[in-house]
Amino acid sequence: MSNAIEKLRLDKYLWAIRIFKTRSLATEACKAGKVKLHGQNSKPSALVKIGETYHIQKGIEKKVIKVIDLLERRVDAKTAAAYYEDLTPVEETYGYKSTFHAPVLRRDRGTGRPTKKDRREIDDLQEEWFSDEGE
Incomplete structure (x- = not known):
């Protein structure tokens, strides 16, 4: 699956793997401190590296993703899922869903x-x- 992309901005990656609906939403989330790497806020222009783990807060939903490969263009959700590993703890996943009940x-x-x-x-x-x- 390894492609020739060596450098990729964080906001573009988050948009491409469908975490955010638009690239500008991904940029805003980074600027607002909603995307963290090693507990530190990440800038939208930060370069994504394979193996890094990001903590993302999107509204009341919290996600933990690990970069498996770089993806420059937005693709369908099934294909995008192959480019990251979702490490979100089960209790956080169900906690998010239970707020609706x-x-x-x-x-x-x-x-x-x-x-x-x-x-x-x-x-x-x-x-x-x-x-x-x-x-």
């Missing part, structure tokens, strides 16, 4: 915006829901 908070109509105290109570309640599901 979490209870939905509802406020009565006409009660207005939550006060600061209400907001803290809501946050505490949500924190309990998500921490209990992972155990």
Whole structure:
């Protein structure tokens, strides 16, 4: 599978293997510190090397990928999967999916915006829901 590509930008690689829908989204994620290599933020222009492991946060989804080979052009998802290894821990994968099954908070109509105290109570309640599901 080894191709002649020796240098490849991180943002272009993440776009090509379909982690991000557009290259500009990949660039923004790198600039925002959502893509890390060895715990350090990675720049969009950083060169990708085979064997490196990246930690990527995309919204509430967290991914850990290992570079197997370099891919310059965007290809279909099945082909792209051959260029990286998904090392995302199972509990994180299921944790992401379980957030969709979490209870939905509802406020009565006409009660207005939550006060600061209400907001803290809501946050505490949500924190309990998500921490209990992972155990």
